Amino acid sequence: MSYSNSSMGSGSRTGRRAFEFGRTYVVRPKGKHQATIVWLHGLGDNGSSWSQLLENLPLPNIKWICPTAPTRPVALLGGFPCSAWFDVGELSEDAPDDFEGLDGSAAHIANLLSTEPADIKLGIGGFSMGAATALYSATCFAQGKYGNGIPYPINLRTIIGLSGWLPGSRSLRSKIEGSNEAVRRAASLPILLCHGICDEVVPYKYGESSSHCLSSSGFRYLSFKTYEGLGHYTVPKEMDEVCNWLQARLGLEGSR
Template sequence: MSYTQLSMGSGSRTARRTFEFGRTHVVRPKGKHQATIVWLHGLGDNGSSWSQLLENLPLPNIKWICPTAPTRSVAKFGGFSCTAWFDAGELLEDSPDDWEGLDASAAHIANLLSAEPADVKIGIGGFSMGAAMAFYSATCCALGRYGNGNPYLVNLKAVVGLSGWLPGSRGLRNKIEGSHEAARRAASLPILLLHGTCDEVVPYKHGENSARSLSMAGFRLLTFKSYEGLGHFTVPKEMDEVCNWLTTRLGLEGSCA
């Protein structure tokens, strides 16, 4: 599936870029279908690797959708191409955000969720760049629009991010505080951030800063937890936290025992 984004170039010319997304892997619920979560992989990965891990979690009432990001050149790798939800360079406070790529991926994810039954709760989760994408989607949900101004129509009930960061944090608080509806949506959207203190790829301070930015922007149902000594990977204890949090926040039947 592809998404075409329009961006104004010099003069009146319009630059058109099409992002081709890879294969989507789906893990069907083993019990009653109560929730659907799109789970997003990290830079250079694909949906298949995470679908295998998620299939073995004790969450029988969740349907997992694991898409694969487009293959595109990435500034962090000197322009080398790999699967990436958006273009990213060094994680610096003043680094430019790839709004075009962010919006294209956020729209693809929202489209995957839009087909779910009305009585099923929907959410987004991810690892590393996938977590960044989940957090960006959370801000779109609160604002009711993408960065390009198009309406964001999916009503998220939970957002989970492991070892990630928040793109587009500059000015987020002002945008949300400027709208009563945005402030209301931000205050009611549960977000879980988990980050290892020894992460060598996305340093812990980025997780900490992201939690602070989201909290200051009005996301009141925010849980931030650090894992001492954990690098840029997941461990069973962290996934247990995800299971327990989702079960509670989404009101799922059954336990995570």
């Protein structure tokens, strides 16, 4: 995993902390622009590596926006600073969530999508910590607000999470069930989760429990795909699944 300390781009200020987001890479559609998806990298990575992979997918109608997370101290790495969408100490059901960092990154992503044309379908995807941030954005969309109560402004049409987990899972169901509008939005949002059985970084059980939590919280339009022998990386078969999912769910023209 590579570390990036780029300080280009816009900053996010949430409460006491302020972090500068790194460089954003954009892959322009080769055909008719029908959808824009923000794709989020994993811990210690940057937007460039994923932009190169996404550029080669047979999805000419999608514009990809690949931002780079801020460089911040990460508790999981003993406080070592690297690019991270939020702070994380350990992966467990009982670990505290960095809602301040999550809200800051979710707001940055929403801001990237806010200038897209009105007729363009919008989505968020990601790998590992990027997947976790995408799923957190999905919960903000359903509730109509960030964790800090500020309104969530984007109408999301799809979410993709590869080798990730769901932050804020403990309280999600009660938050969604407390609002009829949140129940409606959760049920309407297509989510694709993919996870390798042999993932040694984000164990498979966290992908599985995230899927169960989302489903029980009202995200009924959810597909959970598992891959035998797959560790903490992606393979062509998985990316084919992503392509097929996006083409079908977003109604893209001539993408395959």
